[in-house]
Amino acid sequence: AQKVTQAQTEISVVEKEDVTLDCVYETRDTTYYLFWYKQPPSGELVFLIRRNSFDEQNEISGRYSWNFQKSTSSFNFTITASQVVDSAVYFCALISGGATNKLIFGTGTLLAVQP
């Protein structure tokens, strides 16, 4: 069975703090894809990153960085020097096997960045 777990329901930080959002996934497939999406208060999901199972290289994009570790089945997301505009719900998701490209979502982490 495929599953995505985001154990942190809510995180509150003060602006300029670094914050890491955890994501643990489960799958028996050897080929799979991991994603992070941001959902601001407006509701629309914004795509942030895609990672395939064969590429464990970490990625940095500005203040965002992602740490993919197959050994621990984790795909964590770090925001450096957080800003108020980072306040949102963040979802980790998995596509695993099959031809449906069905996204399996975690329950999301609500990040509140206080000024």
Added chain:
Amino acid sequence: DGGITQSPKYLFRKEGQNVTLSCEQNLNHDAMYWYRQDPGQGLRLIYYSQIVNDFQKGDIAEGYSVSREKKESFPLTVTSAQKNPTAFYLCASKTGRHNEQFFGPGTRLTVL
């Protein structure tokens, strides 16, 4: 501008009524998806379509119906058989080349 549009943004329905949510994309994407989001939960797949005139049930299809007569359009009908339809509905699409799905702004449906 290329993108996905959903209308209306807010929708109110009386119990026992069917209602149709619109989803249109001009990204030339082949596949389209409907998800439902409830408070404190992730998104759950209702229906998806990988090509025109073809669609499959997702995890929570009961009480919903769809059609895919045009590549650009994938409307979702919430029928009176759906026991708890109040939720936020998101439409998404993707190309055949990459796996990431792109989402519309959503429709918030409330049953009165």
